[in-house]
Amino acid sequence: MGGDRSRIMQDSKQEALQRMKSIAGHVKGIERMLENDAYCIDVIKQVQAVEAALNKVNSLLLEGHLHTCVITAVRGEDVLERERVLGEIAGVFETSAKL
Amino acid sequence: MGGDRSRIMQDSKQEALQRMKSIAGHVKGIERMLENDAYCIDVIKQVQAVEAALNKVNSLLLEGHLHTCVITAVRGEDVLERERVLGEIAGVFETSAKL
Amino acid sequence: MGGDRSRIMQDSKQEALQRMKSIAGHVKGIERMLENDAYCIDVIKQVQAVEAALNKVNSLLLEGHLHTCVITAVRGEDVLERERVLGEIAGVFETSAKL
Amino acid sequence: MGGDRSRIMQDSKQEALQRMKSIAGHVKGIERMLENDAYCIDVIKQVQAVEAALNKVNSLLLEGHLHTCVITAVRGEDVLERERVLGEIAGVFETSAKL
Numbered sequence: 001m002g003g004d005r006s007r008i009m010q011d012s013k014q015e016a017l018q019r020m021k022s023i024a025g026h027v028k029g030i031e032r033m034l035e036n037d038a039y040c041i042d043v044i045k046q047v048q049a050v051e052a053a054l055n056k057v058n059s060l061l062l063e064g065h066l067h068t069c070v071i072t073a074v075r076g077e078d079v080l081e082r083e084r085v086l087g088e089i090a091g092v093f094e095t096s097a098k099l
Numbered sequence: 100m101g102g103d104r105s106r107i108m109q110d111s112k113q114e115a116l117q118r119m120k121s122i123a124g125h126v127k128g129i130e131r132m133l134e135n136d137a138y139c140i141d142v143i144k145q146v147q148a149v150e151a152a153l154n155k156v157n158s159l160l161l162e163g164h165l166h167t168c169v170i171t172a173v174r175g176e177d178v179l180e181r182e183r184v185l186g187e188i189a190g191v192f193e194t195s196a197k198l
Numbered sequence: 199m200g201g202d203r204s205r206i207m208q209d210s211k212q213e214a215l216q217r218m219k220s221i222a223g224h225v226k227g228i229e230r231m232l233e234n235d236a237y238c239i240d241v242i243k244q245v246q247a248v249e250a251a252l253n254k255v256n257s258l259l260l261e262g263h264l265h266t267c268v269i270t271a272v273r274g275e276d277v278l279e280r281e282r283v284l285g286e287i288a289g290v291f292e293t294s295a296k297l
Numbered sequence: 298m299g300g301d302r303s304r305i306m307q308d309s310k311q312e313a314l315q316r317m318k319s320i321a322g323h324v325k326g327i328e329r330m331l332e333n334d335a336y337c338i339d340v341i342k343q344v345q346a347v348e349a350a351l352n353k354v355n356s357l358l359l360e361g362h363l364h365t366c367v368i369t370a371v372r373g374e375d376v377l378e379r380e381r382v383l384g385e386i387a388g389v390f391e392t393s394a395k396l
Contacts, residue, residue, distance in 0.1 A: 009139075016142070017133040020126060027123045034116040040108075040164035041187045043115070047157050048191075051150050051198045055394040058146050062390055065139035066383040074371040086363040088140045089386065092147075093359055096393055097352040098296050099150045099198070154295040161291055165284040173272040185264040188287065192260055195294055196253040197395050207337075214340070215331040218324060225321045232314040238306075238362035239385045241313070245355050246389075249348050249396045256344050263337035286338045290345075297348045297396075 005068040012064025016057050023057070026050050062092065104167040111163025115156050122156070125149050161191065203266040210262025214255050221251050260290065302365040309361025313354050320354070323347050359389065 030046050066089075073085035129145050165188075172184035228244050264287075271283035327343050363386075370382035 013133050013136065013139075017130060020130045020133065024123065024126045024130065027119060027126055031116060031119045031123065034112050034119060037112065040112075040160050040168065041191065044157050044160050044164075044191055045194070047153050047160075048194050048198060051153050054146050054150050054153075055198065055391075058143050059387065059391045059394065061139050061143050061146075063387045065143075066386055067380075069139065070383070071371055071379070074368055082368070083364075086367070089363055090356065090360045092140065092143055093390060093393065094352075094356045095144070095147050096390065097356065097396075099147060099154065099394075154292075158288065158292045158295065162288045165287055166281075169284070170272055170280070173269055181269070182265075185268070188264055189257065189261045192291060192294065193253075193257045195291065196257065196297075198295075211331050211334065211337075215328060218328045218331060222321065222324045222328065225317060225324055229314060229317045229321065232310050232317060235310065238310075238358050238366065239389065242355050242358050242362075242389055243392070245351050245358075246392050246396060249351050252344050252348050252351075253396065256341050259337050259341050259344075263341075267337065290338065290341055293342070293345050297345060297352065 005071065009064050009068040012060050016060050019053065019057050019060070023050055023053050026053065058092075058096070062089075104170065108163050108167040111159050115159050118152065118156050118159070122149055122152050125152065157191075157195070161188075203269065207262050207266040210258050214258050217251065217255050217258070221248055221255070224248050224251065256290075256294070260287075302368065306361050306365040309357050313357050316350065316354050316357070320347055320350050323350065355389075355393070359386075 026046070027050060030043060030050070033043050033046065070085055070089065073082050076082065125145070126149060129142060129149070132142050132145065169184055169188065172181050175181065224244070225248060228241060228248070231241050231244065268283055268287065271280050274280065323343070324347060327340060327347070330340050330343065367382055367386065370379050373379065
């Protein structure tokens, strides 16, 4: 993989990591709400906010992946590897439609 | 709120809390995957698994809420409170459709 | 059901019907795009627009339902009917999380 | 585009078209339910079934697109075109997360 592509991937993983750390804090906060018997609807809204944040992480990771591994695999000469990588994208999309 | 309704709510919050603790562990695992430069698609699939687990938490909490606070509010004589509680359910549904 | 509640329900079903007619036109338009070999991504975006419109229809119907049938059932004295109606709301929410 | 790729795309569009025709019938059925004052929850469930069917259409179209246009663009030498096509995939994924 070229230096540029490798850097794109590192950047998107770094940003995803920062976001996951913030999400971990958010999850801890929801645990405390449940321990303190917070109002159900307030807890549900916080869980939905975490889900929106996780969607954003996946968008970031997918974008990094498309501009690195997918380009490398599709431009490579290994037809099976190309099919595998494109099949993964379709699979991720299908799962996302069920969430 | 009657003793039965109060217990239903406590049970659903207890189970939600157990699930959130397990989700917190799952989130930490995803941070480690990112730190260890795991394959993007594997990370994305784990994030989707956390989202499915959070959906389950919200289903649980909503079910508890419907069988407790919603019954109390709707059977009460305070019409504004009743509207408020039903409006919250509609709001949670609308947000969920956008996740 | 009181006259007010009955009118709320009629109104939400009328608006849902108007929206479904517009959605039917949108679906026909997508068929034509496919027949004319339109660019895939343009078709996908139109399908997503129809899905957003259907989400809106369901929000409308649920809101009408909460303010009519749910109030009637929960304020009634038939405990089984009350459970049935609240269980339906939980079921709709759970399915919506998987779409 | 090679003959194989072109056929993959035609096949996925043909199948999408068949499914859209069946969805159009389903939408008409929902209109009749609303005209006949069907029970709200039954209507909501049918709308959710249409949404699941539309998700399936988009999965099909995306899979066809990945194995045709995306391969052609990514293997081509036009860097801007490649970026454009990959950006579209990321955009479709992001919208899908909000539905």
